[in-house]
Amino acid sequence: MKNYFVSLVLFFVSSGMLCLAQTNQSAIIEDFKSSTKNQPGQEYPMVNSQGYARFRVIAPEAQNVVVSLGLGGTRGGTPLSKAEDGSWMGTTSGPMDEGFHYYHVTIDGGVFNDPGTLNYYGSTRWESGIEIPAHDQDFYALKDVPHGNVVQVLFPSPSTNTSRRAFVYTPPGYDKDQSKRYPVLYLQHGWGEDETAWSNQGHANLIMDNMIAAGKIKPFIIVMTYGMTNEVRMGGMSSFKIEPFETVLIKELIPYIDANFRTLSDMTNRAMAGLSMGAMETRTITLRNPDVFSYYALLSGGTYTLDDIKDKSKVKLVFMSSGSKERPDGVINAAKALKDAGFNAVSYVSEGTAHEFQTWRRSLYELAPLLFK
Amino acid sequence: MKNYFVSLVLFFVSSGMLCLAQTNQSAIIEDFKSSTKNQPGQEYPMVNSQGYARFRVIAPEAQNVVVSLGLGGTRGGTPLSKAEDGSWMGTTSGPMDEGFHYYHVTIDGGVFNDPGTLNYYGSTRWESGIEIPAHDQDFYALKDVPHGNVVQVLFPSPSTNTSRRAFVYTPPGYDKDQSKRYPVLYLQHGWGEDETAWSNQGHANLIMDNMIAAGKIKPFIIVMTYGMTNEVRMGGMSSFKIEPFETVLIKELIPYIDANFRTLSDMTNRAMAGLSMGAMETRTITLRNPDVFSYYALLSGGTYTLDDIKDKSKVKLVFMSSGSKERPDGVINAAKALKDAGFNAVSYVSEGTAHEFQTWRRSLYELAPLLFK
Numbered sequence: 001m002k003n004y005f006v007s008l009v010l011f012f013v014s015s016g017m018l019c020l021a022q023t024n025q026s027a028i029i030e031d032f033k034s035s036t037k038n039q040p041g042q043e044y045p046m047v048n049s050q051g052y053a054r055f056r057v058i059a060p061e062a063q064n065v066v067v068s069l070g071l072g073g074t075r076g077g078t079p080l081s082k083a084e085d086g087s088w089m090g091t092t093s094g095p096m097d098e099g100f101h102y103y104h105v106t107i108d109g110g111v112f113n114d115p116g117t118l119n120y121y122g123s124t125r126w127e128s129g130i131e132i133p134a135h136d137q138d139f140y141a142l143k144d145v146p147h148g149n150v151v152q153v154l155f156p157s158p159s160t161n162t163s164r165r166a167f168v169y170t171p172p173g174y175d176k177d178q179s180k181r182y183p184v185l186y187l188q189h190g191w192g193e194d195e196t197a198w199s200n201q202g203h204a205n206l207i208m209d210n211m212i213a214a215g216k217i218k219p220f221i222i223v224m225t226y227g228m229t230n231e232v233r234m235g236g237m238s239s240f241k242i243e244p245f246e247t248v249l250i251k252e253l254i255p256y257i258d259a260n261f262r263t264l265s266d267m268t269n270r271a272m273a274g275l276s277m278g279a280m281e282t283r284t285i286t287l288r289n290p291d292v293f294s295y296y297a298l299l300s301g302g303t304y305t306l307d308d309i310k311d312k313s314k315v316k317l318v319f320m321s322s323g324s325k326e327r328p329d330g331v332i333n334a335a336k337a338l339k340d341a342g343f344n345a346v347s348y349v350s351e352g353t354a355h356e357f358q359t360w361r362r363s364l365y366e367l368a369p370l371l372f373k
Numbered sequence: 374m375k376n377y378f379v380s381l382v383l384f385f386v387s388s389g390m391l392c393l394a395q396t397n398q399s400a401i402i403e404d405f406k407s408s409t410k411n412q413p414g415q416e417y418p419m420v421n422s423q424g425y426a427r428f429r430v431i432a433p434e435a436q437n438v439v440v441s442l443g444l445g446g447t448r449g450g451t452p453l454s455k456a457e458d459g460s461w462m463g464t465t466s467g468p469m470d471e472g473f474h475y476y477h478v479t480i481d482g483g484v485f486n487d488p489g490t491l492n493y494y495g496s497t498r499w500e501s502g503i504e505i506p507a508h509d510q511d512f513y514a515l516k517d518v519p520h521g522n523v524v525q526v527l528f529p530s531p532s533t534n535t536s537r538r539a540f541v542y543t544p545p546g547y548d549k550d551q552s553k554r555y556p557v558l559y560l561q562h563g564w565g566e567d568e569t570a571w572s573n574q575g576h577a578n579l580i581m582d583n584m585i586a587a588g589k590i591k592p593f594i595i596v597m598t599y600g601m602t603n604e605v606r607m608g609g610m611s612s613f614k615i616e617p618f619e620t621v622l623i624k625e626l627i628p629y630i631d632a633n634f635r636t637l638s639d640m641t642n643r644a645m646a647g648l649s650m651g652a653m654e655t656r657t658i659t660l661r662n663p664d665v666f667s668y669y670a671l672l673s674g675g676t677y678t679l680d681d682i683k684d685k686s687k688v689k690l691v692f693m694s695s696g697s698k699e700r701p702d703g704v705i706n707a708a709k710a711l712k713d714a715g716f717n718a719v720s721y722v723s724e725g726t727a728h729e730f731q732t733w734r735r736s737l738y739e740l741a742p743l744l745f746k
Contacts (some may be wrong), residue, residue: 007596039498063434086482109459112434112485119492119499123410126492142536147527154520163515175633180553260548 012111017126028052028091035117037129042116042300051132053078055105057074060086062108069096071101077106079238097171097325098134099358100201102127119203123192129201134358138210139365140172140203143215146172150205155256159247161268164225166253167195168261170204171212171219181262183269184219186249186293187364188227188278190301194228197221201357206366223257227274227281240277242284250289271295271371275360283308290314295371299356299363300326303334306341319367321348321361381601385694386475389429398629401425401464408490409467410473410502421669424468424505426451428478428487429550436480442469442476442503450479453600461577471507472731474572493574495564502574507731511583513576518586519545523578532620537598539626540568540713541634543731544592554635556593556642556745559622559666560737561600561651563674566601574730580737597629598622600651613650623662640691644668644744650734657679661689668744672736673699673728692740694721696732717741 016042032046032054044056048296051353055067058081065080065088081089105114113119119126150271154163158181171182187204188198198204211217228243258265272293274282286296287308296304297319304318318338320331328349338345350359402684405419417429428440428455438453438461453461475495480489490497521544527536544555560577562570563678571577577595584590600618610658644665647655652674659669660681669677670692677691691711693704701722711718721739723732 028416041497053546057483061436061481062483063436094639107480107483108432108434110430110435110480110488110627111489112480113485115485115498125488126415144525144529144536147536152523152525154515156517157746163520175635262548289736 003020027123028181034131035130037118037120037131041120045114045130047130048284049131049133049203051098052092053132054091055080055089056116057088057105057107057114059088059107062088064106064108066106067108067114070094078309084298096132097353097358098132098137099353099356099361100131101132101356103130104128109241120279121192121194121196122201125192125265132197136362140206141210142206143210143213144366145209146173147209148172148205148212150199153249154255155253155259157252159244159252164236164253165195166225166257167199167224168257169222169224170261171200171208173219174262175355176263181264183370184257184263185222185271185273185295186254186283187224187226188274189223190274190276190278193223193255195224197357198222198224201363204361204364207361208243208368211365211368218372220368220372221257221261222262223253226279237275238343242288245281246285246288249285250292254292267291267314268294269372271297271317273297273299273319273364273367274301275299275363276301277353278335283355285330294369295319295365297321298331299360299366304338305323305334306337309343312341312343315343317370318343318345318372319348319363320346321359321366322339323350323352323353323355325352325354326359374453382713400731406550408503409506409730410491410493410504412491417489418487418502418503421503422506425465425469425609426503426505427464427470428453428462428591430461430478430480430487431459432480435461437481438677439479440476440487440559441479443467444445444476446683460739469505469628470726470729471505471510471733472726472729472734474503474505474729476503477501494565494567494569495574498565503562509735513579513734514576515581516583518582520582521545521547521585521592523572526629526633528626530621530625532617537621537626538568539596539598539630540572541630542576542583542597542710543593543634544594546592547594547635554637556644557592557628557630557634557636558593558644558646558668560595560596560597561654562597562650562690563647564652568597571595571597575737577737580734581741583698584741585736591745593741593745594630594636598626600647600654601712615654615733619658619661620656622658623665640687641667642745644690646670646672646692646734646737646740647671647674649674649728668692670694670736670740671704672733676703677711678707678716679710682716685714685716689717689746690743691716691718692721692736693719693742694732694736694739695722696723696726696728698725698727699732 032048034043035045035047046054054072067078072078078090078092082088104319114128116129120129137273144298151168153166157164270283270293272286279298283302286293294316299321308316322331331347335345335347350362353359376465405421407416408418408420419427440451443450451463451465452462455461477484477500490501495501495635524541526539530537585592643666645655645659652671659666667689695701695704704720708718708720723735726732
C-alpha cells in the first residue's frame with residue numbers, strides 16, 4: 001500500500017494534477033480498492049474508505065472524458081484529466097452515498113460504459129455500476145452459508161404472445177426436501193430496470209441466504225419478472241397502463257409458479273412488493289386484487305391510505321419504506337395513520353441513502369422477517 | 374421500408390458517403406434489420422440478408438471510430454465515418470459468417486462496447502455481440518414450446534475457498550414429476566469466456582427445449598461452470614494447469630449436483646463436452662477419470678487417438694467437431710481411426726463457420742441425440 005501511495009503521488013506530480021490534489025482533495029485517504037462491481041481483473045474504478053471513487057479510462061486521442069457520477073452519488077459529474085500515458089483519471093469531488101450506483105462515461109460527446117465495470121440494467125440500458133462499501137454490507141455479502149438458487153424460467157404469456165422471463169429464488173434445501181411447500185413474495189424492480197435488478201444490483205438472493213442461515217426468517221420463494229409489457233419498455237411513465245402487466249402477473253405468472261414450484265398458493269402465503277415504479281404497480285395491483293395477496297410492501301414509491309383498503313381483515317401487513325434523503329415523512333405518517341386504525345403497518349427509513357438500491361436492499365432486509373407470520 | 378431506404382440514400386448524399394456506397398458496396402441489399410442481440414429499443418447495429426453489418430455510434434466530438442468486426446466476422450475492422458448529425462456510421466466491406474460474433478468499438482484509441490448491443494463475456498471481458506441470421510437459426514430460436522429452466526447455483530468449493538457459480542439447465546417438466554431422474558452433460562466454455570457463455574451466446578437451453586419438443590432427444594440436464602480457477606482467469610493458456618479445475622469439477626461440483634438435482638449418477642449417464650479450451654479440458658479430464666464419464670465430446674479443440682483410451686468398454690461415444698473454416702480434417706480422420714478400431718466415434722463439420730459459436734451451437738445440436746443411448 002505504501003508503494004502504491006508513492007506511485008500515486010508521483011503520478012499526480014508527473015501529470016500536473018498535484019495542484020488539484022492539494023486544493024480540492026487534500027483530505028482524501030489513499031486507501032483505494034477496486035470496486036466489487038468491476039469486471040474480473042480490472043483495477044479501476046476504485047473506492048476508498050470515505051466513499052470517494054476514482055476512475056481511470058483509456059482513450060489516448062479523446063478530447064473530453066466525463067464520468068456521470070459526482071458528489072453524493074448521482075448529482076453532477078466528474079471530469080477526468082488526461083495523463084501522459086494516454087489514460088484519463090479523476091476522483092469524485094466528495095464522498096458518495098453507501099451502496100450501489102449506476103453510471104456512464106461520456107467520451108467526446110458519446111455515452112459509453114466504463115470498460116472496467118460489470119453492467120447493470122437501469123435507465124432502460126445496461127449501464128456501468130460501482131459499489132461504495134457500506135457500514136452494513138455484511139447482510140448482502142457472499143458468505144460461506146448454504147445458498148439458494150436463482151432460477152430463470154420462461155413462462156408462456158398468451159396475453160403478450162411471448163415467452164416471458166422471470167427469475168425465481170428458491171431457498172437452500174428446496175431441491176432436497178420434496179415434501180415442503182413455501183410462501184411466495186412477488187418482487188418488482190423500478191422504471192428503466194428489469195427482472196435482473198433485484199438479483200444483480202439488489203443481491204436479494206444473498207440477503208435471503210444470510211437471513212435464513214442466521215435463523216432470522218423462515219424460508220420463502222421470491223419471484224421477479226419484468227414489470228412492463230415490452231410495448232412500453234422505452235416509453236415514459238405517462239404512457240404506462242397497469243392492465244397488461246396485471247394480466248401477466250395475475251393470470252399467467254402466478255398460476256405458472258404455483259404449477260411448477262412447490263408453493264403455498266393461498267392468499268395468506270403470498271406477498272407483493274416493489275421499488276419506485278414497482279411500488280406503484282404493487283399498490284394498484286394489490287388493491288385491485290384483494291384476494292390474491294395478504295402482504296403489501298411499497299419501497300420508495302407511494303403510500304396506502306385508510307380509504308384505499310376496503311377489507312382490513314385481508315391485509316396482514318402494510319410495509320412502506322424510504323431513503324432518508326428522499327421524503328421519508330410520507331411513509332412514516334402513512335404507517336402511523338394505518339396503525340392507529342388497527343392495521344399491522346410498518347414504516348422503515350434507510351439512513352443516509354436516496355432513491356437507490358442501498359435503500360431497497362435494506363428495505364428487503366427489514367421486510368423479510370415481517371412476512372408470512 | 375421504402376421511406377427508410379430513401380432516408381438512407383439522403384444520408385449518404387448529405388454526408389459525402391455516396392462515393393463509398395457506390396464503389397465498394399453497390400451490391401448491398403438494403404433490407405437491414407436490428408440485430409437480435411441489441412439492447413431493448415436500440416436500432417443499431419443492423420444486419421442484412423446477405424450478412425453485412427451496419428453500425429452507428431454517437432460520439433460527436435470523436436476523431437476516430439473503428440468497429441473491430443470486418444469481412445468474415447473477426448478479421449480486420451470497419452472504420453466508421455462521421456455524419457453531419459454527429460453520429461458515426463459504417464458497413465462491413467463484405468458479408469460476415471452466419472451466427473454470433475463478439476466485437477468492440479475503438480473510440481479515439483480507447484476500447485469500449487457498442488452501446489447498442491447486449492454484452493457477452495469473451496476475451497476475458499464483457500464485449501458487444503452481434504447476430505448474423507443463419508439459414509438454420511430455427512433450431513436455437515425462442516419458440517412457443519415448453520421451456521426448461523436455467524438455474525444459477527452457488528456451490529461450496531473448499532479447494533478454492535469460495536462459493537463457485539454454475540448454471541444448470543433442467544428440462545421442461547423437471548419440477549412437475551418428482552420421481553423422474555435424468556442423465557447429465559457437463560458442458561464447458563472456451564478460453565476468455567465463462568459459465569454464462571453456453572446460455573447467453575450458445576442458446577443451449579433453447580436448443581434443448583426445441584429438440585425435446587420435437588421428440589428428437591430424451592431430456593437430460595446440462596451443467597455449465599467456470600472452467601478455470603480464478604487465480605489464472607486473466608492468464609494465458611501457458612499458465613494453465615488442469616488440476617485445480619479437475620478438483621472443482623470431480624470432487625466438488627459433480628457430488629453437489631448429484632446431491633441437489635434428480636440425476637442418474639452412474640457413469641453411463643454422465644457426459645462431458647467442451648469447446649476450444651473446454652475441449653482440451655474435456656479430453657484431459659475424461660482420460661484421467663475413466664470411471665466418471667461415458668460420453669466424450671470435443672468441439673473445436675483437439676482429438677482423441679487410439680493410444681489415449683485404455684479401456685474401450687467404458688467409452689460409449691467419442692464426438693469431435695470443427696468448423697469448416699477451421700481445420701476439419703483432424704476430427705474427420707481421428708473419428709475414422711477410432712471407428713475402424715471399434716469405437717462409437719462421430720465427427721461433425723459445421724459448414725461455412727470458423728472458431729465461433731455457430732460451430733458450437735450446431736455441434737451441440739448434432740451431439741445431443743447421440744448421448745445417453
